Amino acid sequence: MKFFMRLPRNGREFALFLLVVSLISVNLIAPTVTCMELGFSPEAWGATYSAIVFVWVLVVACVVATKRPVEHVCAKVADEGDSYNMQVLLNIVVSVLFLSVLLTLLAPMVATGETLGHSAGEFVYRWPRNFGVALFVEALIAQPIARAVMNRYHLALDRRGASRTVEERA
Incomplete structure (x- = not known):
């Protein structure tokens, strides 16, 4: 039931979920990493x-680009009998792993015009920190809020559907 109520059911709901997660994440992770x-x-x-809009677009593009590989890895690692919480946490860890690698390399280029060579040269120092910050924000702030939004959205849809059924019967 948690899967059905708290996670996106279709592309439109995925877009809403992605909007909520990405806006929270980019507004917390980017400033924190920059200040570090x-x-x-x-x-x-x-x-x-000054560069957050460009970084946000990059984040959304990277999420869309890594969605299938993340799902593939999660399907290989998780069992069907695993709990909702375990599957969500696995998805968060794999997503953050993929995205933190990409964004550690690409975000400095987009935000400051840094070259890929410089970004790659600093990767070993930047990535562990970026991964830790992103994992913290995703697991404890952004994704729980987005799942709560999905839950409320689905509850509202269910109420609307129930009221239509009552009206049709009358």
């Missing part, structure tokens, strides 16, 4: 927001 590199200051925090 430049120091926590209002200037460093503000510097993030």
